[in-house]
Amino acid sequence: MFSTILVCNMSVRLSTLLLLFFSLFSTVCPAQITLTVAAAADLSALEPDLASSFGKNHPRITLRFVTESSAALAQQIENGAPYDVFLSANAQYIDRLASNRKIRRDSVRPYAEGRLGVLWKDGKPHDLSALAASNVHFVALPNPKLAPYGVAAQQVLEHLHIWQRVQPKVVYGENVRQTLQLFTSGNADAVLTSASLLQGKGAQVIPARSHAPILQKAGAVAASKNSTEAKAFLNFLTSPAGQAVFARYGFGPVKLADKRLH
Numbered sequence: 350m351f352s353t354i355l356v357c358n359m360s361v362r363l364s365t366l367l368l369l370f371f372s373l374f375s376t377v378c379p380a381q382i383t384l385t386v387a388a389a390a391d392l393s394a395l396e397p398d399l400a401s402s403f404g405k406n407h408p409r410i411t412l413r414f415v416t417e418s419s420a421a422l423a424q425q426i427e428n429g430a431p432y433d434v435f436l437s438a439n440a441q442y443i444d445r446l447a448s449n450r451k452i453r454r455d456s457v458r459p460y461a462e463g464r465l466g467v468l469w470k471d472g473k474p475h476d477l478s479a480l481a482a483s484n485v486h487f488v489a490l491p492n493p494k495l496a497p498y499g500v501a502a503q504q505v506l507e508h509l510h511i512w513q514r515v516q517p518k519v520v521y522g523e524n525v526r527q528t529l530q531l532f533t534s535g536n537a538d539a540v541l542t543s544a545s546l547l548q549g550k551g552a553q554v555i556p557a558r559s560h561a562p563i564l565q566k567a568g569a570v571a572a573s574k575n576s577t578e579a580k581a582f583l584n585f586l587t588s589p590a591g592q593a594v595f596a597r598y599g600f601g602p603v604k605l606a607d608k609r610l611h
Contacts (some may be wrong), residue, residue: 383411384578385431387422389438389565390524391463391498391543398594403585410578418524420495426451426570433573434582436565438463438525438543439497443566456569456579460586462601463563465501466544466552468532474553477505480539481514489537491528492521498528501560502541508559545598554599564603 388396393416400412415422415432423442426435427449435452437443440459446452469475480488493499499521506512520536522528525543532540544554567586569579585591592602 381409381411382575382578383413384433384575384582385413385415386434386436386582387426387430387432387570388414388416388436389419389422390416390496390526391438391545392416392436393526394545394548395594395598398597399591402590402594403582405590407578407581407585410581412582416526418495419497421523429572431572432570433575433579434567434569436460436567436586438563438565440564440566443568447568451571452568453571453576456583457566458568458583458587459564459603460567460583460591461565461595462557462603463498463501463565464544464557464599464601465498465505465541465555465560465563466547466599467539467541467555468547468550468552470532470538472551474551477509477555478511480506480518481511485538486518487520487537488515488518489528489531489540489542490519490521491525491542492523496524496528497563498525498541498543501563504560505541505555545600548598557601565600 392399392414396412396414396416403412404410419437419439419442422432422435423437423446426432426446435443435446443452443457447454447457467477479485490502491499493503503512506515520531522531522542525546528542529540529546531537541555544552567583569576569583573579587603596602
């Protein structure tokens, strides 16, 4: 009888200690959260650095990037894709989704200004007017119907009054990354695409005054269950640490008054 009571008491104490241990463990070691970020194709080169810099102050949040054209990602969010944050290269997609309540309106903010670059087959710098020369047979551009960089590229060529001569040579990519692939696979003599993808390749950055600003916006997906983590990541993007990453890859800064979420 005595031994049975002793065993029962020990069992109760052990259970209490285990509950206390796991309670303390969960408090000290909070669960890891994966934040799924729908990111425009021009950000593909930055993703490791963004994740590393953000992770320094948010070690329990893991970033998972899904990279596509802004147009494709916007359509996926419209259809209920389970993303937490959308980083668009085209501000209009964020604004439209916010007006449709697919993106939280109070989370919307610009995070960078895109820069356009040009790379030639011979790896040397040339005047842009050379795109109209007879020895240039194919020029790769992002599709202006899908990518703001395509709109900017066309504006540059129109500004130089050579669009009519270059247009018949154009081969289009669905996004800036696919456009670069057209060039690297030997299907174009020159490429105009996001300067962020041309870092270290000897590309020329096209002056921003030659085209309308490529204002890039971000926002938290309204259906996300990770709103607190999404807020933290969006605040990081416009922080000095986040802006430093964008600057390293050739993006221009955005003028921010107070874009932090409250």
